[in-house]
Amino acid sequence: MNEFQEYYYSHPYARELDTFVLSCHACKEGYEIVLKDTIFYPEGGGQPCDKGTIQGITVLDVQRKEDKIVHILKQPLPLGEKVHCVINWEHRYDLMQNHTGEHIFSGLVKKLYGYSNVGFHMGEYICADFQGELTEEMIQEVERRVNHAIWANLSVNEIFCTPSETGKYEYRSKIEIAGITRIVSIDGYDMCACCGMHVSHTGEIGVCKVINFEKTGNKTRVFLLSGRKAFDYLNHIQQENSKISKLLSANPLEISSAVSDLGQRYLDLQKSYRQLSTEIMLKDAKQIPMYDAILYTALLADYEAMRVFCNQCIKKGISTVMVIAKNEIGYAYVIMSENVDLQSIRAEFNTRIHAKGGGNGEMMQGSCTATPTEISGAFTTLTGATMHIVS
Ligand SMILES: [Zn+2]
CATH class of the missing domain: 2.40.30.130 (Elongation Factor Tu (Ef-tu); domain 3)
Incomplete structure (x- = not known):
């Protein structure tokens, strides 16, 4: 007790x-x-x-x-x-600042929206679970009011009461307490049964910041930081933002539109690169010497462009065409053949090169971590085809 x-x-x-x-x-x-x-x-x-x-x-x-x-x-x-x-005073004071910050936050959620705090954990962040759905706007409003309570520098008081005295107070509590109840009270904001450590005045919290929130069923988990930990977190974000703004020569307060512009430029470039790579591949397809089976390495792992290349070569009279191209996993491949039933070898081929893929009797494609030599080697072993490297 x-x-x-x-x-x-x-x-x-x-x-x-x-x-x-x-x-x-x-x-x-x-x-x-x-x-x-x-x-x-x-x-x-x-x-x-x-x-x-x-x-x-x-x-x-x-x-x-x-x-x-x-x-x-x-x-x-x-x-x-x-x-x-x-x-370790820094550790303790972090806990005091964060614990009191969480009390004000939870007290306000209860007061404004009626949702009880049903879970509380102090780790890298302060996690507070609320029995209800909180929207971003609701959370922002609570955060704004918490910081007003901090700046008002209110005193944080303790009330000790016996079981017969607890009825005098309206306070938040998760459990039934048999002996003395300690109520931590912040005038106008919160009264909560608690055995933890708190700052004596809300001004010591400095700042309270919501870092993130997530909905789980009908509950909302809010991640909070107060005091020095909030300052360190915001400082880190500010330093990262400053680096990005320098890299983009953009105003730090308008960084998202600069990143959005960059994203669009990247998409445009990607489109141009794709068109150019496809053109090069089609040009190559026309010039490729006539072999029975070929292995071609493409610039870009784009299945559609790779299939178009294969079709062009097959039309020319090449019986089996394998195209490979580097992708984010390792290599992407597309194989087309007039004289090999690809359906019958696909499962074994993919197993040998640890690939994931699909296809039909005439075409198969996939992605794997195997090297180009291993990919063409597996195909040769299964079909007996001699692959001529054409790029
Ligand atoms: Zn507490």
Whole structure:
């Protein structure tokens, strides 16, 4: 049961503490250590545990076991001795900024749209699951209001109440609490039962940014960042945007239209390249010497152009035509033949060159990771045809 007597509740901004070792027992991961008091928050309520050291030894994990806070260390600590504890403040303060930011966000979603927060996880991003469908506009409105609450620098208060007193308050809660309930209250925005760590004033959050959201069934998962983590994320985005704007010689605030123009130019060029490659292939088809079977390497992996080339060669009187061209997987191939029943060899051929493809008795095509030599070799083995390389 959590009675909220630990040092980190009464001193949420304490970074160091001298205390005594009450117990030290060997466990699977090393040693389980219980201290007289602690500044280490144990994992719980969606918030990860604190990081840091005790007597210079790294704390691997912190868990609540019944009414005790257990610290896991690789090395033992002397029973009854005074030890010096230091928490990783940057890590803790990130969690405080992000936890309070999430409370305001979830409180506003409940207030504006009536959807409860039904899941909460603090990892690389803060994930909050809401029992309802939130649109982009709804999320933007919540985000705007969260930042107003941050700039108003409201105080974040704790209310401790016994089961008989909880009825006095209207607050968000995921579970029934048997003992003392700690309600974290931000006037006008949120009241929520919580055992996690929070900043004392909303201004300390700095900024809250929605990074992404996704719908899963009738729920919406929102990915959030607040405080330093939000700043670092936005800074990263800004640096990337700056690089792109320099590469495109475009105004950073109008980067999407510059990228869209570039995309269109690429499509136009691709079209021209395709036309040109097809023209070259058709010109080559006219000049190719007469063999019974040929292997031609095309400039562009375009199945339609490759089939047109094969047709031209077959019309000329070449019995078997194989065209290959480099693609994003490895090689694309098209084979046409007048005297080989391609349907009968297709499955075996594709298996030998690890290809995926289709076709009929006269034509087959596909894509594979095999080399041109392996592709023509597999065909020769199955049909006995001698492939003459013509490009
Ligand atoms: Zn909370």
